[in-house]
Amino acid sequence: MRYVRFFAPFAILLAAAIVLSACRTAATISDYSPEAHQKAAELKAETLALMTKSDEPYARHRAEAEALTTKISAAYEVAASTPRNELVTQQWAVMKDPERDLYGGYVKRWQASGRITAAFRDEMLPQVSQAFDYILCLEVAKKSGGQCVAGGTP
């Protein structure tokens, strides 16, 4: 009992120190954002809907494509301005980059060639869909801390 009385204040101080230390070092990833999750889901739906029309002339969908590109750039900017959100920011960067081969590269190709062949479109649709799933999964993982079932594997 004597030990307990002697060590109790010390233990509480120690516990408090560990709590503070853990809180500081645990700040390696941002908290779950329902807004970011919702926005990514909306962008996925809009992107896939636009891609299904990419066997038609780009000129006919130019305004729609440009508006979507702006929204995806905005999602990147929001991610980039969120503290401890480097992983999601990198994902949006890959997605929107016209020199890569997901959304950005696809739209660049559509613009350059005028229209996309049906076979190529059909193969790229699941690729871009999967890319969005990875972004969605990462957001969900911030909340659950576990594996995201919806994202699956590429």
Add this chain to the structure above:
Amino acid sequence: MTAFDEFRDAVLEEAENLARTVLKRAVKEARADAEAFVDRSAEKIERWTRLLAAGDLTKDEFASLMRSQRDLAELSALTKAGISASRLKKFRETLTDVVIDKAFDVLL
């Protein structure tokens, strides 16, 4: 053994059990993910090669699809890194609870 030694041992034991569980789960999932990635990639590459041979895809389109698979691998790795970071965060939060609980159990 002092009360503090007892407290320290209890916390370390609990932390070790917790870490072992988290790590075991992460290793198992990482292996399953890697296997699934390779399998799915092989299926796609086989299909794209058939489409290329049939003239349904151009060489340029085929190359773009292959690169998109590489891009997906990068996004997958970023997601996995995020899941690990998130688990680490949860682990630390749980560990904090363990320290507090054991302090009250053993010392008070």
